[in-house]
Amino acid sequence: MEKEENIRLIIIGGGEDKRTDKEILKKVVALSGGDQANIAVITTATNYPLEVGEEYKRIFYDLGVNKVDTINIASRKEANQRQVIRSLQNTNCIFFVGGDQLRISSILGGTEFHSFIKSRLEEGLIVAGTSAGASMMSEVMVVEGDEEDAPRKCTVKMAPGMGFLKGVIIDQHFNQRGRIGRLLGAVAQNPYALGIGIDEDTAIIINDKNELKVIGSGVITIVDGKNINYTNISEQYPDEPLAITNVNVHILPTRYKYSLVNRSAIVYEPQTKEEEDNK
């Protein structure tokens, strides 16, 4: 899955390596045009926009891009201003930092800025995001939910996301924060949506055919509810633990692919380690 494949989205599970090999951020740069890349870092999600913005600016410049702008849109008014959108005319990649996904959706959702990104996605703009910037990609996003606990019916809070990727629910910091329970609870509510849990320092790259490829040091966990034959989710007693049978789960590490259209893993055929390393 290389540049000519029309990459649309790069969705990172948070905690991407910023110090050693920077595999994921390097890939963001490479897919955005390398030394031609113009990256806009959107710091809306975080309470520390200056610090976080400067950190990514430094890293992306270190990785040899042409230009990095940090854009801290902190109100809906700003998100509707023409000069913000004008400043993005030559941008190849819009990168959403982590923080609170509700800040992204409540400040940017339905604004001119949002419409601009959606229209440009069709024309080759890459949208990347990490942590909260990953969760907000889907039409419905997980806002909060119990971690490291038995899944319960109504403890997952969801909200409309930015809708860059349809038919999925994304969760991040996945194995690191014990979030399988909350993703199962989310998927049980409507198995139409495919659950994708992304580990820290791990990302999925999605092309215009809705195929994803995994990169990074962890795994993704795909929770497919299409064959669920029983769940108690819609019954009385909302605080009860969840019951759910026949969920299909896939675990995919780096280099594996998955088709969101067919809901099937495209299994990686291992080559020699050397061939891999040279890829």
Next chain:
Amino acid sequence: MEKEENIRLIIIGGGEDKRTDKEILKKVVALSGGDQANIAVITTATNYPLEVGEEYKRIFYDLGVNKVDTINIASRKEANQRQVIRSLQNTNCIFFVGGDQLRISSILGGTEFHSFIKSRLEEGLIVAGTSAGASMMSEVMVVEGDEEDAPRKCTVKMAPGMGFLKGVIIDQHFNQRGRIGRLLGAVAQNPYALGIGIDEDTAIIINDKNELKVIGSGVITIVDGKNINYTNISEQYPDEPLAITNVNVHILPTRYKYSLVNRSAIVYEPQTKEEEDNK
């Protein structure tokens, strides 16, 4: 699933409630004969046999049993002594406390004490265990493995368990410690074994037809690998993240049943809350 069903095993995911309603320990007592129950508490797993033994003794007496003996077998020599086994002649239930499952298997495995329990299981003795006392129930047990991390191929350490329950691998403190990754890794190594992750304050009660029933406040997570169509587990590079496709997962809370023979959930038909409460 009541007493006449010939209950064999009560397997508790650790952290069972000892202060308020004590649902699980109450059930242990009821299934062991209530005020006729003679319970032997085996403290071999723990480094604090006196304290832990006394705590369970107090609770079981508070719950109205006839007799509680705490037995701290700390060496294989003791585990082969006739007087230990003689002291168990009238025992209805042998209860293994938590601690280190390798202490149970290395001190008790293959001894006269072990043979005695196995033979008496057929005749109506109930074997119960919590935490390490749950893990040791199966033929192969998880000893340690990464928690809250991406599943990796060879980070799950397993060892022979006490073999009271065949064809399963049990993990405990399951959602609370983010152990789905290590259980998936264990099951991938041989999908013949069914993975059962038991939450804290949650237990499975197993009858002589190899049906289990869930009780307690959390859920159990059943990981069935029989339909796995791809895994990288046996390939080179043992420290790589795990790939695995098409794992079947069930989440079952209190009152749900599952047949270990058919590998299928027996779905609980909800009644009114009142009927339930009176059960």
